[in-house]
Amino acid sequence: MRIDIISAVPDLLESPLNHSIIKRAREKGLVEINVINLHDYGKGNYKQIDDYGFGGDAGMVIKCEPLYNAITDLTSMRNYDYVIYTSPDGDILDQPMANTLSTAENIIILCGHYKGIDHRIREHLITKEISIGNYVLSGGELAAAVITDAVVRLIPGALTDETSALSDSFQDGLLAPPIYTRPADFNGWKVPEVLLSGNPKLIKEWQEQQALERTKALRPELL
Numbered sequence: 001m002r003i004d005i006i007s008a009v010p011d012l013l014e015s016p017l018n019h020s021i022i023k024r025a026r027e028k029g030l031v032e033i034n035v036i037n038l039h040d041y042g043k044g045n046y047k048q049i050d051d052y053g054f055g056g057d058a059g060m061v062i063k064c065e066p067l068y069n070a071i072t073d074l075t076s077m078r079n080y081d082y083v084i085y086t087s088p089d090g091d092i093l094d095q096p097m098a099n100t101l102s103t104a105e106n107i108i109i110l111c112g113h114y115k116g117i118d119h120r121i122r123e124h125l126i127t128k129e130i131s132i133g134n135y136v137l138s139g140g141e142l143a144a145a146v147i148t149d150a151v152v153r154l155i156p157g158a159l160t161d162e163t164s165a166l167s168d169s170f171q172d173g174l175l176a177p178p179i180y181t182r183p184a185d186f187n188g189w190k191v192p193e194v195l196l197s198g199n200p201k202l203i204k205e206w207q208e209q210q211a212l213e214r215t216k217a218l219r220p221e222l223l
């Protein structure tokens with residue numbers, strides 16, 4: 001898989017894309033992630049990419065030209081399954097969406113910034129808008145990092161058996177059961193007896209029942 005992220009503040013993406021599971025997936029060659037600095041497509045000494053919005057609203061808007069050039073530079077080189085724009089207007093990211101995106105070969109993620117981007121780019125070049133929740137972020141970079149993380153960990157080989165995505169919350173539509181590690185007794189707080197029983201069948205039954213009970217109690221709308 002290849003993910004090209006277009007951003008006006010590429011430094012914001014530096015850390016999340018260079019640690020832990022994403023870092024390992026990149027090193028293993030499972031995913032190639034490129035961050036494109038939108039300012040490279042800006043005009044003049046200041047590499048300007050934004051301008052005042054028509055209509056008198058306060059706030060700067062990212063101009064068509066740098067966005068058009070950045071996106072078409074990429075789309076002229078290969079086919080993209082999705083040209084994503086991160087926006088609170090978009091479909092809310094959930095596990096089924098992450099699963100679908102993880103089967104793509106090439107993805108562009110355009111990060112919004114300032115007031116947003118010129119709407120004509122959304123109409124003509126963007127094929128999918130994704131929100132990571134019903135709140136407004138200062139820019140799309142954190143959303144792009146969240147989407148990338150949710151997708152990359154699902155690429156076969158990105159996770160080891162230990163961290164298998166199959167036991168994640170939401171993967172079977174349920175929250176994950178509680179987990180524990182040693183010691184079995186910490187200041188009198190005890191690990192559930194069944195987990196110490198060594199009986200895989202009983203343990204699995206307990207985990208399934210806990211997953212169901214926790215989902216009913218905490219996130220009933222998932223059922």
Ligand code: ADE
Nearest residue numbers: 086087131132136137143
């Ligand atoms: N940009 C600003 N807010 C956002 C959100 N909630 N999701 C995705 N991108 C955003």
